[in-house]
Amino acid sequence: MNKLRIGISASGDGGELDAVKSEIREIRYVFNEKSSITSMQRESLFGHKAATIWLTGLSGSGKSTIAKLLETKLYKKGIHSYILDGDNLRNGLNSDLGFSPKDRCENIRRVAEVAKLMNDAGLVVIAAFVSPYEKDRENARLIIGNEFIEIYVDASIEVCRKRDPKGLYAKFYAGAFTGLTGIDAPYEIPEKPDLHLMTENETAEESAERILDLF
Amino acid sequence: MNKLRIGISASGDGGELDAVKSEIREIRYVFNEKSSITSMQRESLFGHKAATIWLTGLSGSGKSTIAKLLETKLYKKGIHSYILDGDNLRNGLNSDLGFSPKDRCENIRRVAEVAKLMNDAGLVVIAAFVSPYEKDRENARLIIGNEFIEIYVDASIEVCRKRDPKGLYAKFYAGAFTGLTGIDAPYEIPEKPDLHLMTENETAEESAERILDLF
Numbered sequence: 001m002n003k004l005r006i007g008i009s010a011s012g013d014g015g016e017l018d019a020v021k022s023e024i025r026e027i028r029y030v031f032n033e034k035s036s037i038t039s040m041q042r043e044s045l046f047g048h049k050a051a052t053i054w055l056t057g058l059s060g061s062g063k064s065t066i067a068k069l070l071e072t073k074l075y076k077k078g079i080h081s082y083i084l085d086g087d088n089l090r091n092g093l094n095s096d097l098g099f100s101p102k103d104r105c106e107n108i109r110r111v112a113e114v115a116k117l118m119n120d121a122g123l124v125v126i127a128a129f130v131s132p133y134e135k136d137r138e139n140a141r142l143i144i145g146n147e148f149i150e151i152y153v154d155a156s157i158e159v160c161r162k163r164d165p166k167g168l169y170a171k172f173y174a175g176a177f178t179g180l181t182g183i184d185a186p187y188e189i190p191e192k193p194d195l196h197l198m199t200e201n202e203t204a205e206e207s208a209e210r211i212l213d214l215f
Numbered sequence: 216m217n218k219l220r221i222g223i224s225a226s227g228d229g230g231e232l233d234a235v236k237s238e239i240r241e242i243r244y245v246f247n248e249k250s251s252i253t254s255m256q257r258e259s260l261f262g263h264k265a266a267t268i269w270l271t272g273l274s275g276s277g278k279s280t281i282a283k284l285l286e287t288k289l290y291k292k293g294i295h296s297y298i299l300d301g302d303n304l305r306n307g308l309n310s311d312l313g314f315s316p317k318d319r320c321e322n323i324r325r326v327a328e329v330a331k332l333m334n335d336a337g338l339v340v341i342a343a344f345v346s347p348y349e350k351d352r353e354n355a356r357l358i359i360g361n362e363f364i365e366i367y368v369d370a371s372i373e374v375c376r377k378r379d380p381k382g383l384y385a386k387f388y389a390g391a392f393t394g395l396t397g398i399d400a401p402y403e404i405p406e407k408p409d410l411h412l413m414t415e416n417e418t419a420e421e422s423a424e425r426i427l428d429l430f
Contacts, residue, residue: 037286037287045293071251075252093328093332114332118332121295
């Protein structure tokens with residue numbers, strides 16, 4: 001892969017700056033490409049831009065529900081998307097990883113690398129992972145680049161415990177395991193997410209629509 | 216992910232059998248889906264089926280050249296494809312892996328898992344890897360399933376050494392490293408590839424066309 005580092009300083013009004021940014025983006029496309037098809041050609045074949053919608057939040061906050069609703073809404077708009085979540089990652093690519101901080105970090109790193117490849121292929125990725133550590137999410141942002149959109153799926157631990165869609169909280173309190181995020185393992189709240197969804201005060205349908213508005 | 220095992224015995228003429236197979240395929244789609252969009256819906260959005268074209272062969276056999284030509288040809292037909300190769304995997308997802316037999320095995324496993332996800336998302340994957348071990352390719356086939364198409368990109372070690380597109384043979388003979396496939400590390404020839412390309416007797420253009428004929 002050819003790599004090109006671009007240093008840029010630009011002044012002028014918004015329009016001029018946008019034009020420069022657009023030109024740089026074009027240069028990046030050309031030089032980052034290892035394949036014979038450019039990202040712009042891909043975009044034109046797909047009819048839309050690539051992105052990674054990164055949903056972070058406690059178990060039970062609503063990530064999976066929102067991800068599926070969003071997927072259906074994107075499909076109806078002819079946008080090619082794909083959900084990456086614990087179900088298809090932990091059973092396959094990341095089946096060798098556990099839930100220690102080190103393994104959680106490697107889990108998120110691999111997810112981000114796969115999302116990057118899928119973005120490069122032209123897809124919109126919906127990544128639904130607890131991803132409790134700020135530094136891991138920051139690493140994902142670094143790997144994925146401009147396509148990364150961080151969405152904080154927010155619900156109180158009390159509400160998540162009541163919802164308990166995977167029965168994790170029940171199992172935890174029955175003593176089946178330790179290290180449950182939000183209880184005895186930390187969840188670091190995103191400081192500046194691109195979108196903050198308060199799932200106690202809005203329906204999953206409304207949350208998905210708010211994400212869709214970003215497109 | 217819901218899984219359903221289907222036992223089937225069918226008799227009758229070809230047409231009846233095909234109808235039964237088609238029905239089973241439909242059942243498999245519905246039950247394998249973790250997402251709200253079925254594989255059939257994806258196929259209909261993309262306008263084509265997913266597949267993994269797995270190119271195996273020595274360094275210099277022509278894998279990358281053929282992969283790029285194929286990618287362009289698929290693009291012209293409106294087929295969404297993506298190349299997975301050492302360039303985008305070894306620099307990203309698999310940057311933690313070396314070239315020991317164990318690491319080569321893990322490299323191929325991860326590639327196969329990514330290809331499977333991309334197939335699931337509806338893409339045609341072109342995987343170009345030396346992938347010298349039969350058991351690793353067999354594992355890739357198991358992971359990827361029916362979408363896996365094995366293509367043996369065949370050229371003699373003498374010709375590959377002359378081509379030496381990455382300068383690997385030169386570096387090896389200059390003593391820079393050991394473990395070069397085909398020289399002091401084994402290459403296990405595919406026994407029953409879906410396609411056998413003899414790149415000494417056909418142009419890369421012809422090879423790519425032969426793969427295209429499989430679609």
